[in-house]
Structure formats: C-alpha cells, structure tokens
Amino acid sequence: MNIEKKLTALSERISYAREILGGSLRPELEAFALEVAGFKDKHGRKSAEDQFKTLEALDRRLSALEEALDRQLTPMDKVRIxxxxxxxxxxxxxxxxxxxxxxxxxxxxxxxxxxxxxxxxxxxxxxxxxxxxxxxxxxxxxxxxxxxxxxxxxxxxxxxxxxxxxxxxxxxxxxxxxxxxxxxxxxxxxxxxxxxxxxxxxxxxxxxxxxxxxxxxxxxxxxxxxxxxxxxxxxxxxxxxxxxxxxxxxxxxxxxxxxxxxxxxxxxxxxxxxxxxxxxxxxxxxxxxxxxxxxxxxxxxxxxxxxxxxxxxxxxxxxxxxxxxxxxxxxxxxxxxxxxxxxxxxxxxxxxxxxxxxxxxxxxxxxxxLGQHAYQDKRSFWEKLNAARSGVVSSTYSSVRYGLLKPLKQNIQRIAEEVTDEIHVITGKIDSIYRSVAGKIGMKSPIDNAKVMELTSLSRDDSNGHLDNGTSYVSPQAREDREVSCPYSAKRGCMDIWAKDLFTDFAGVCPTCGHHFPMEYQWYLHNVFDEGSIREFNRDIVAGNPTGFPNFDERIEAAKDKTGLGSSCMTFHASVENIDLTCAMLIAKFRGGSVGAAEGEKFIRALEIAQKKHRPFLAYIHGTAGIRIQEGVNGLIQMPRVTLAVRKYIEAGGLYIVLYDTNSYAGPVASFLGCSPYQYAVRSSRLGFAGPGVIRETTGIDIPPNYHNCYKALSRGHIQGVWSRRDIRKNLHQSFLTIGGRNLYYR
CATH class of the missing domain: 3.90.226.10 (2-enoyl-CoA Hydratase; Chain A, domain 1)
Structure with missing residues (x-):
C-alpha cells in the first residue's frame, strides 16, 4: 500500500469514528486527527521507508484508540453503527x-x-x-x-x-x-x-x-x-x-x-x-x-x-x-x-x-x-396451587372425554351412519313407489312445514331491531343530560340524539347513519355475554416496568388506580347463548390497550386453558395502540410468543375469532391478532399496521382520512366482515355454530 492510500485509509477511519459518535467531541480522537492531517508537513521530507514506518505506528495507535472508544460506546452509538x-x-x-x-x-x-x-x-x-x-x-x-x-x-x-x-x-x-x-x-x-x-x-x-x-x-x-x-x-x-x-x-x-x-x-x-x-x-x-x-x-x-x-x-x-x-x-x-x-x-x-x-x-x-421475568405475578401460593390443580383436572378430563370417549363415539356414529345410509337406499326406493302410487290415486303426503324450516333455515333474527340489554349496566355517557350530534350530521342529515337514548336503547349507534360512538368495555361484558356467565381468571398477573424505564412505574400505577385493572388484558370464561367460550379482551382504557409481558402471558394462558377445555376463543379488542414501548423487547417478544400459542390452539382444532373495535394498530395486529382466519370489526373502527402520524414520519406521505377505515380493511382482505355493535351477540352465536375446528366441545 502506498503512502497516499495509507493516509486516506486512516482519514476515513477517523471520519467513520466521528460519525458513529454522533458529533460528540473526543479530545484524543481530535488530537490524532490533527496529527494525521499534518503528516505531510511534518514527515514529508523523510524517506518513503521512514514515512511508511511512521504510518504503521499511527495505524497501531489508531487501532488502540478504536478499542478504547469501543469500550465507551453508548446504545445510541451502536444504533448509528x-x-x-x-x-x-x-x-x-x-x-x-x-x-x-x-x-x-x-x-x-x-x-x-x-x-x-x-x-x-x-x-x-x-x-x-x-x-x-x-x-x-x-x-x-x-x-x-x-x-x-x-x-x-x-x-x-x-x-x-x-x-x-x-x-x-x-x-x-x-x-x-x-x-x-x-x-x-x-x-x-x-x-x-x-x-x-x-x-x-x-x-x-x-x-x-x-x-x-x-x-x-x-x-x-x-x-x-x-x-x-x-x-x-x-x-x-x-x-x-x-x-x-x-x-x-x-x-x-x-x-x-x-x-x-x-x-x-x-x-x-x-x-x-x-x-x-x-x-x-x-x-x-x-x-x-x-x-x-x-x-x-x-x-x-x-x-x-x-x-x-x-x-x-x-x-x-x-x-x-x-x-x-x-x-x-x-x-x-x-x-x-x-x-x-x-x-x-x-x-x-x-x-x-x-x-x-x-x-x-x-x-x-x-x-x-421467554419473558417470564418481565411481568408481576401477584397471585398467592394457594391461587397458584389451585390454578395448577385446575389445569391437571382439565387436562385429565380432556384426555378422557376427547382423547378416548369422543373417538369411540365418532367411530360408532360413523358405522351407524353407514348402515343407515345403506338402509336408506332400500327405504328410499319403497318411498318412491309409494309416492308414485299415491299421486295416481290423488293422495298427498303430509308435509311438516315447521320441520322443513328447521332443516333449511340456518338462523333467524328474533331481536326485531332492538337490543335486549337485560342488565343493570348503564354507560356513564347516558347520564349526561344533553343532545349528541353525529359527526356525519352535516353530510348525512343525522338528527341530534338525546344522550340517554343514544347510549342505552341505541347502544351508541346513530339511528340515521349507523355511526358507532365509542362505548366502554363494560358495555360489551354486560350485553354480549350471557348474564352472570363471566368468570375472570389470572387477574393478579399485572403489568410492571421490567426495563426500569424512567418515571414509568408511576404511570403504570396511575393506570391501575384509574381503571381498577392490573393490565390492559382481561381474561375470562363466559357464554353466548349457552355456548361456553374463553375470551381475552384488550382494553383501551389501560395505557391505550398496549401489550407488554403481562398481557402476552395472560393471552397465552387463556389460549392454553381454552385448548384444554375444548372451547372456542374470542379475542375482543376494545382497542390497542400496539406493543408497550417502555418494556422494550420484553413487549416485542410477545408477538412471536403469543402467535405460537395461537398456532398451537388452532392446530389442535380450536376456533379463534378476533373482533376489533375503536382503534387497533401495530404489533398485536401484526402478529397474534392478524394471524386469525376469522377477523371481524365493529363498524366505525379503524385498524392497520401504523397510525397516520407514523406513516407520515416514515414515508413522508399524508394518507387519506379513511385509509384505516374498517370497510377499507374489508376490501383489502384484512378482515372478513363488519358488524354492527347491536348485532355482535347474534353474529358471534352464528359464528360459533357455523365455523371452527374439529375439536370444539359442542361439535
């Protein structure tokens, strides 16, 4: 290598070091840079051999300086690297x-x-x-x-x-x-x-x-x-x-x-x-x-x-x-x-x-x-013991009922159906002859219209357009003595609605255009599921601050005090029209419904219980802002962790339904929610990968106002349907009866 190339290489290494240090002045590096810059003035008259030896010494000094700087690198320096x-x-x-x-x-x-x-x-x-x-x-x-x-x-x-x-x-x-x-x-x-x-x-x-x-x-x-x-x-x-x-x-x-x-x-x-x-x-x-x-x-x-x-x-x-x-x-x-x-x-x-x-x-x-250290498990010893006992009982019951008895029952049923189908060949021929003779002599076969309707009709709507609340829960919004204007009134001619009517009889839905006003998660608990059927579990697995993020402990505790929740995820057993299910709900009121280690763990445990009990699983997303950034990778790792649990549950034959409400974005949607084959959204919800601000910052593009609208998501194939809030109960029941895996208990 000639002297010019050697000098250029040293200068480039100095420039590189300056750039990754983000402009922070390091006296030792600047002093070395001055020495390299003045090399020709100081050593230019020496022989080529002496100059090269001096450059070799400078190279060794720079290597030692790089090692010293490397030991002092900050996390942000490594980002620049x-x-x-x-x-x-x-x-x-x-x-x-x-x-x-x-x-x-x-x-x-x-x-x-x-x-x-x-x-x-x-x-x-x-x-x-x-x-x-x-x-x-x-x-x-x-x-x-x-x-x-x-x-x-x-x-x-x-x-x-x-x-x-x-x-x-x-x-x-x-x-x-x-x-x-x-x-x-x-x-x-x-x-x-x-x-x-x-x-x-x-x-x-x-x-x-x-x-x-x-x-x-x-x-x-x-x-x-x-x-x-x-x-x-x-x-x-x-x-x-x-x-x-x-x-x-x-x-x-x-x-x-x-x-x-x-x-x-x-x-x-x-x-x-x-x-x-x-x-x-x-x-x-x-x-x-x-x-x-x-x-x-x-x-x-x-x-x-x-x-x-x-x-x-x-x-x-x-x-x-x-x-x-x-x-x-x-x-x-x-x-x-x-x-x-x-x-x-x-x-x-x-x-x-x-x-x-x-x-x-x-x-x-x-x-x-992974991530077992990143959440707080505040359950008592007896609660943990009872949970373990319940898991063993459920596994044993599941193995006997679904591993031994159900296959035996299915084999017997299959043989019986085969024999019945063979007999139908003979009886069908006799019935055909009977109908032919009856038609010639003027006789009519009796037809049970009710039976025909039962066999040919999949379902019917008995609600007559009204929501049967049947509970004592009333939205706090209904207690305000005021009229509420639909945000689309100027465009669609919607009339003002009295708050009490809007948030009780109309379930927060504009009676003119169908716009959905936000409703509290408690409304869904009291109106979607059978009354008295909700049984919460793992409540004492709560969010913490595993990274020690500055001033975040106070914010987490404030969210717990304000909402009465330990995390943004609530897991419970419930039923819809007497069909038992397991549900994980992400609640927007707690830190925007963001997901961290506690939420991921609760979601996984709920899936494992649903698999043991052979129950359908509902992920109701009242809203999620994504992964909780203050938890760092402890939150990010929940994307693959929970997705693996979802896959295991689905592969075992479970029915996994996701229902989005309000705003749902980022990591959860890009992993354990987005992998469901059955995703639905409540009308007026918005969902996608990144919010408008993030898209503007990363791409420089201003997206149209309806870019994340649920109907846009439907047209792009992200979701499979858009539901009115007043139809959630009916549509869920319909889904449980018509879709899902081979392994559900009511199949």
Missing part, C-alpha cells in the same frame, strides 16, 4: 461466509422488493478427504452500501411475502434457513397483502416450519424484525440492536412531539439506553442465545476475521439445533457444548420426520419460556 453506509451488509456476508450461492427471487432493483434478498447457498465442510456440501436458504433484509433503491432495508408487504415463499421452499426441500435481520422496521402500507397481515402470516407460518431456523440480528427494528426473526437459535452481532421501536420514535412518544418537531438528542439517547436494546441487554434478558463479536466500532466489509467468526457460529448454531432433536447425538452434543473451538465434527442437517416434529415442539417451548 448499524445504520452507517459502511456497515457490513448481507451481500458481503454471502460473499465471505458461504462457499457458493445463487440469488433467487429477483436481483438488485429488478425485484419485487429489492430490500429483501433471498439466496440458495452452500457451506462446504471437509472431513478427511471427504467434502460435504450442505445447502441452506438465506433470507434477509439488504441495505447495501448507500443503495437507495433498497429503501434502507424497510420491507414492503410483498417483500415479506417473498421471504415466506422461499422459507416454505426450504421446508419442502428440508434444508435449514439462515435469516439475517437488518431493518429499521417494515414499510407501513396497507395495500394488499398489508404490512400487518403479512408479518402476522410470516410469524404464524415460521412457527410451524419443520427445518432449523437460525436468525442473525444486526438491526432488529420492531415488527419488521419479527417478520423473519422467529428462530430456533438467535444470534446477534455485538454492535447491533433489537428494539420494539427506534430510539427516535420512542423519544417522540415520550416527549409528546407533534408535527415537524424533533425530539431532543438527550431524550433520544436516554430512550435508547432505557429500552435495553443492545446485544448485551438482549442476551441478559434471554431474547438472543449468543453474541457474535465484532471488531472495534463495528464490522465493515474488509473485516475478514469477522466473517470467519460469523461462519463458525452460524454453522455451530445449525449443528446444535439439529442435534437437539436427533436420536444419536451424545458425543457430538457434548463436544459442541464444552469444546467449541477447533472442532472437527460433522453434523448432517437432514432430519427424520419424528425429529422435525420434535423441532417444532421445542420451538414452542423455547418461546413459551
């Missing part, structure tokens, strides 16, 4: 970690979404004279190095759909998946298939892929990370971050920033620290399994030792996942666990059918264990 154009990208990794690869699903800008890169790659391993080529499917967000057409790794719905398509190909071909997560978040568009819906589908389907999945995190931004981040083993680069929201987004929420304003730099840095977003934080909390150490100040394209280290850890992680579900594995598993360096072990990545089944079951158990 992963966003820097010089950050190692997926193509660099494909070129240097894998032995051969072919990019598929489009290339560069000639792709449905250039931000999502898919490649069929090989890792070659030598054992003696034998060379073994092991194929993998590599998927990941690709930012490139300043390539604007890749949209900074912010993936559109169709990009996530492409990733899922090829992950399914990998499952069919029975090869492992290596997913490289490097995104600030998904691009918030609702056009079909919709950002939220596609992320939800990705998480749901990845939960059941019967091949090892290894995820490697660099920048893990919110739902965009979860779209490909569900994995059996999760590695994270030491300078990466994994977060429920960007530090800037968190600061905007915390600082109540509106419009074109920007949050103060100090607040952004504080949020980055408080959310516990670094690799070290996530390893400590159990949300990643291993850290891949990077060079000082982060991995860049020419750091070849880093690629070697990454390859070793990715290969070992794939080996460990494969061996964990194998039959014959004792010595190799011990060697991988205790002698990690310089291993000469070959693990073939193909698995038997039983091993693949164990892999999926192990994946569920892994995510079920």
């Amino acid at each position: 992963v966003r820097h154009p010089q950050r190692v990208c997926l193509k660099d990794i494909l070129e240097n970690v894998y032995d051969n690869y072919s990019e598929i699903g489009g290339k560069d800008e000639h792709s449905i979404d250039p931000g999502m890169l898919i490649a069929r790659a090989y890792i070659s391993r030598r054992k003696g004279k034998k060379l073994i080529n092991q194929p993998v499917m590599v998927v990941g967000q690709e930012k490139g190095h300043g390539e604007e057409f890749r949209n900074g790794g912010s993936i559109k719905p169709w990009g996530n759909s492409k990733a899922l398509k090829y992950m399914k190909v990998a499952a069919r071909e029975r090869i492992p998946i290596h997913a490289y997560v490097n995104t600030p978040g998904s691009y918030p568009v609702e056009d079909f298939p919709g950002a939220a819906q596609q992320i939800a589908e990705n998480i749901y389907e990845m939960a059941g892929l019967e091949v090892p999945i290894i995820a490697i995190f660099s920048e893990g931004g919110s739902g965009g990370a979860e779209a490909i981040g569900m994995a059996d083993k999760r590695l994270m680069m030491s300078h990466g971050y994994y977060s429920v929201i960007s530090p800037e987004g968190a600061a905007a929420i915390e600082g109540h920033i509106r419009g074109p304003e920007r949050a103060p730099v100090e607040l952004i840095a504080s949020c980055a620290k408080s959310q516990m977003i670094t690799a070290q934080d996530n390893l400590r909390n159990g949300y990643i399994d291993e850290i891949v150490e990077e060079p000082p100040l982060g991995a860049r394209p020419d750091h070849f030792d880093f690629y070697k280290r990454l390859r070793e850890q990715v290969v070992r992680a794939t080996d460990e996942v494969t061996l964990s579900v194998r039959g014959v594995r004792l010595f190799r598993a011990l060697a991988l666990r205790h002698f990690r360096k310089n291993l000469d072990i070959i693990v073939r990545w193909d698995m038997s059918e039983s091993a693949r089944e164990r892999l999926v079951a192990r994946r569920y158990r892994k995510y079920r264990r």
